[in-house]
Amino acid sequence: MKVFSNxxxxxxxxxxxxxxxxRKYCPWNQKSTHVVAVDTISRTVDPETGILRTERLITxxxxxxxxxxxxxxxxxxxxxxFETSYVDPRNKTVTMVSANLTWSxxxxxxxxxxxxxxxxxxxxxxxxxxxxxxxxxWQRIKNRIEDTLVKRFHENAVKGKEGFEAVLAMSRxxxxxxxxxxxxxxxxxxxxxxxxxATA
Numbered sequence: 402m403k404v405f406s407n408x409x410x411x412x413x414x415x416x417x418x419x420x421x422x423x424r425k426y427c428p429w430n431q432k433s434t435h436v437v438a439v440d441t442i443s444r445t446v447d448p449e450t451g452i453l454r455t456e457r458l459i460t461x462x463x464x465x466x467x468x469x470x471x472x473x474x475x476x477x478x479x480x481x482x483f484e485t486s487y488v489d490p491r492n493k494t495v496t497m498v499s500a501n502l503t504w505s506x507x508x509x510x511x512x513x514x515x516x517x518x519x520x521x522x523x524x525x526x527x528x529x530x531x532x533x534x535x536x537x538x539w540q541r542i543k544n545r546i547e548d549t550l551v552k553r554f555h556e557n558a559v560k561g562k563e564g565f566e567a568v569l570a571m572s573r574x575x576x577x578x579x580x581x582x583x584x585x586x587x588x589x590x591x592x593x594x595x596x597x598x599a600t601a
Contacts, residue, residue, distance in 0.1 A: 409528075415493050418569065421572040429572075432563045433557075450491070461481075495516040508533070514526070
């Protein structure tokens with residue numbers, strides 16, 4: 402088993418990050434093009450805790466080394482990941498737990514991601530993954546498979562941060578524009594009321 406871990410800090414509030422997280426793989430993100438589909442399976446809110454629980458199926462497409470393709474015996478570029486997330490508004494945490502569905506009899510990848518406030522203006526991102534090759538055979542082959550997947554996690558972590566930063570920036574801009582539109586609309590309505598009252 403190999404372990405990958407990563408910690409980042411985003412200069413955005415937890416509210417901004419937890420909201421933008423649902424748009425992480427939208428067209429605003431040009432760095433996570435390997436994610437080709439995200440399907441929501443279920444979504445519930447616990448009436449006592451207020452925790453939002455969501456199950457999603459994430460479809461990814463990435464190239465793989467030729468030696469790994471031949472070893473796995475087929476198309477391993479398309480893969481599916483099952484993700485369960487928990488948004489806790491009281492404790493201000495977003496926790497996402499995911500596991501691979503594709504080739505799960507040969508490779509087990511368990512990943513946990515947590516977003517929590519670092520302070521009023523920053524959010525801490527913590528990522529941990531356990532990668533275990535289950536296929537029989539030489540330990541050297543298992544190690545090579547695990548090392549390849551750890552390397553892929555490193556590559557995706559760098560691109561993932563850059564892509565999510567773009568999503569966060571665009572989200573902040575869009576929300577600011579929407580708030581400005583609402584403010585102008587309210588001012589126009591108030592002005593209309595004043596004119597109507599003056600002519601009454």
